Structures are given as C-alpha cells and as structure tokens.
Amino acid sequence: MSNVIPGGYQPFRSGPYNGLVCPTCNAETVPSAILCVKCGTPLSSPRSKGVAVVLAVILSSTTWLYTYRRDATKFWVGFALNLIGIMLTGIDIGFAFLLGVWIWANVDTAIKGEHWFQLYPNPVPRA
Numbered sequence: 001m002s003n004v005i006p007g008g009y010q011p012f013r014s015g016p017y018n019g020l021v022c023p024t025c026n027a028e029t030v031p032s033a034i035l036c037v038k039c040g041t042p043l044s045s046p047r048s049k050g051v052a053v054v055l056a057v058i059l060s061s062t063t064w065l066y067t068y069r070r071d072a073t074k075f076w077v078g079f080a081l082n083l084i085g086i087m088l089t090g091i092d093i094g095f096a097f098l099l100g101v102w103i104w105a106n107v108d109t110a111i112k113g114e115h116w117f118q119l120y121p122n123p124v125p126r127a
C-alpha cells in the first residue's frame with residue numbers, strides 16, 4: 001500500500017517544546033499553516049478517518065466538529081436539524097430528523113477518501 005499523498009502534501013511532525021515542524025526543512029510552524037513559510041512545502045493537519053467514523057456512529061453530526069474547518073456548514077445545519085428534531089420528539093416525527101442527521105453524518109464520513117483526511121484541512125487536488 002502506497003502512502004503517498006497527492007500534491008506533495010506532508011503531515012506535520014512534532015517538534016521540540018510541543019511545537020510542530022516542517023517535515024522537509026524542520027522549520028517551526030503552526031497547526032493552521034497550509035504551507036511552510038521557509039521552504040514552501042504544502043502542509044496538512046491529518047485527521048483519522050477511523051476516529052471520524054466512530055464519532056459519526058456514536059455522536060452523529062458531532063463528527064463534523066472533528067473536521068470543522070472543512071465541515072462547519074454541515075455541522076451547523078446538522079445542529080439545527082437536531083434541535084428541531086429534539087423539539088418535535090413529542091410528536092414522533094422528531095426522531096426522523098435525528099435519524100436523518102445521523103444517516104447523513106455517517107454517509108458523509110464514509111464516502112470521504114483517505115486522502116481527504118490526510119490532506120485536511122486542504123482540499124484534495126484534482127488529478
């Protein structure tokens with residue numbers, strides 16, 4: 001299995017003092033950086049697809065908090081739909097909202113490829 005990330009992106013490495021360093025030139029950088037300011041290596045803050053799947057299964061739309069920088073809109077739409085669902089649980093249809101958001105969160109997480117998580121928060125380059 002090849003673990004090459006398209007677009008030349010490199011995950012951060014942990015540096016001294018709990019910092020993060022560029023894997024190419026060892027310059028210190030910050031988690032929000034998408035490029036190394038010293039050498040230009042594209043950087044990512046990889047997420048684990050396994051963690052995202054577990055969060056979706058157990059906590060529904062909360063999985064989008066884990067990938068919030070890409071999924072903020074989905075998180076808040078899911079949050080609103082869940083609130084409506086909770087308010088409507090008195091008349092059974094509320095459960096359909098909660099179930100719908102849960103299915104949406106799980107399908108959305110399942111169809112994202114490994115590269116989506118490896119390159120996070122950067123978009124996967126088109127081949």
Ligand SMILES: [Zn+2]
Nearest residue numbers: 022025036039
């Ligand atoms: Zn660098």
